[in-house]
Amino acid sequence: MNGVPAWVCGGVAGEWVMAVNVRSGDLDQLFLMPPSVRDWLPEDHLAFFVLDTVAELDLTAFYASYPADGRGGAVYDPALMLGVLLYAYCTGERSSRRIERKLVEDVAYRVLAVNQTPDHATLARFRSRHQEAIAALFGQVLGLCVKAGIVDAGMIAIDGTKIAADASFFANRSREDLAAEILDEAEQTDAAEDALFGDRRGDELPAAWSGGRDRRERIRAALDELEREKARDYESRVAERERKEAASGKQLTGPKPRPDTARRAKPRRANTTDPHSRIIPNTGRGAMQGYNAQTAATAGGQIVVAAEVTVTTNDQPHFVPMATAVTENLADAGHDEPVGTFVADAGYWTAANGTADVGAEVLIATKKPADHRAERPDDHKLSVLAKVNRGELSQRKAGEILGVSYTWVGDMTKRYFGKDGPRAGRAAEPTPAEWLPVIERLNRGEINKREAAGELMVSGTRINSMLAHVRGEAVEPSIARAVMDEKLAEPRGSALYAQRQHTIEPVFGNIKGNLGYRRFTRRGLDAVQSEWRLICAAHNLLKLRTAGA
Structure with a gap:
């Protein structure tokens, strides 16, 4: 019988000795009572x-x-x-x-x-x-965390992480490829099947034909996604134009956007395995076929309070939606205290995000404006450029002398030599103290835009943004950046922002490193959204269990 010790004995030279006390094990022994x-x-x-x-x-x-x-x-x-x-x-x-x-x-x-x-x-x-019901579990698990008292909304960090799709990078096709190479072949396969099998059911096809119809459905889905992307481009251009007209109070000049005139340097491509996924740059690792998983977490305990999946690489459009989702999720979960501060890295910086009214303080690291103007050439380069301007040297020959491209020579010659003589470029962006008086004069009608642009040595587009700020129509980026930099330089702001990395990065470390979720197993935006929320719900469950231990 199991659990009853058996005495194993042995004898040496006629003398019996006690050996080993073992428990017997019998695979055929039945349970005496129903097991639980x-x-x-x-x-x-x-x-x-x-x-x-x-x-x-x-x-x-x-x-x-x-x-x-x-x-x-x-x-x-x-x-x-x-x-x-x-x-x-x-x-x-x-x-x-x-x-x-x-x-x-x-x-x-x-x-x-x-x-x-x-x-x-x-x-x-x-x-x-049950993918929708599974996605909704995230909110219920968050509610359990709120009841357990482990959700502190004093500081919420927002960030995104790239997660690979269940699709190959090499399955991307342009519209022409889909239509000419793949779709035509699929239609030929349909015709061949119809000729060979007639009207019989699809499950009667031999194994050699299996999977063909599913592939054609994915191809058509990829084509549909390309059409939707084109429509979204058109709608976004129309919306942007309407916004500018409303801000200025007058109609813009120039041709209006049309649905059939989407201009792109490269043709759009869609993935035949997962049409919703995108080619996303992965910092330091090239590019991947995947999604941008947006996440918001608390500083205390790293509880995920919002989880969304997007198909855009840029994080900037997602700051306000994520902040709004955090507020709504916490309210639905029964959390009564408002969010104290939203913190995000420089990938989310725009003047609009930095000044957005999201019901809480906003701290976003700013991106320093890039200075695309070349430094002033030294005397030797200027003398060569002067010869080009006088026709004594060709641009290509001057490029060989200076060790630069002939296009650089052409650009610099135009910049520093013109029919009115040498010109000097601005060394840096004008500060608000410099441009505010000029733009105020412009607003009063004392000077025109061309004169303001010449005095400040900036483009007409910059003059328009400065003028919109003075009129109260928009926040000028340099002003918003200066205000945010001051907030981040203060001891309190600096201390809060320093917590960002220790708040959101451990969440990604646990999900990707400990649990191994670096790739989605489902396909399609809705399915991936459901899976991401389930992953984050599992993360919160583990946090809840540890907190209750």
Whole structure:
């Protein structure tokens, strides 16, 4: 019998001695009493914490998707399936096939599933069928964190991280490639199938034809995405034009945007595997096919309070939406205290973001304006440029003498020599103390824009932005930058901004480094959004468990 010691004896030269006290083990021994799976794991195991968490969640949306009349085949309990899924994500496992294997081999999974064994297809269908309800779990888990008192909204850090899509970089195609090379081939395949198989069902096709229709659907989806991108470009240009006209009080000159005149240096490309994903530069690592995952976290405890996925590389457009999402999520989670300060790095800096009214103080590192003007050439270079201006040297010959390109020679000759003689360029951007008096004179009608631009040696576009600031129509970037730099230079602002890296980077470190989530396993923006929120919900669950330990 299991658990009963057996005495193993041995004799030496006729003398019996006690040997080893061992416990016998019998694989054929039956349980004398019905076993309880709760006895298989220690009480403080993560699996039981996940089960207790699922018991606190509102799963109405999950059950509502099934018929309420009791008809049809039996389904696995959504609470059971959700417990398995949450535990898998908390331990860094997302593969449905590996989870299926663990439901047989891993004791924790067997406890969570109560010895039931849904296969990988069932797990994948559950995750796809309930993707909206799964995404909504993020808010419920955040509510549990608020109830536990571990959410401190005094300082919220916002940042983005690049996560690879479940698609290849080399699956990107231009519209012409999709239409001429792939789509035509797909239509030929359709015709060949129709001629060979007639009107029979698709599941009767041999294996050699399998997957073709799904690929064609993805190709058509990629073409649709290209059309939507073109439409969004047109709408954004129209909206920008309307905004400028409203600010100036008069119609702009020049041709109006048209849907068929999207000008781009390179043709748009869409991915045939995941049409929503984009080619995104990855700092120091080239480029990847992926998404920009925006995240906001608290300074105390690194609790994620907002999680969104975007397809744009630039972080600037996402600051205000993320700040708004944080406020709404905290309110829905029952957090009564307002956010104290939003902190973000220089990737989010714009004058509009720095002065945005988001219900809290804003601290964003500023980007120093780039000075694209070349430094004044030395006397030797100027003498060579003067010869070019007089026609004594060609631009190409002067470029060989100076060791520069002939285009540089041409640009510098125009800059420093003209029909009116040598010109001097501005060494730096004019300070507000310099340009405010000039623009105020312009606003009073004492001088015109050309005279103001000549006096300040800036472009007409800069004059327009300066004038809009004086009139109260917009915040001039240099003013907003100076105000933000002053805030960041103060001891309080400096101390708050110093916490940014220690607030948001540990979140990405845990998600990418500890849990191993560097690539999405689902495809499409909605599916990826659901998965990112589930990942962040798992991160918060682990934080909640540690806080309650």
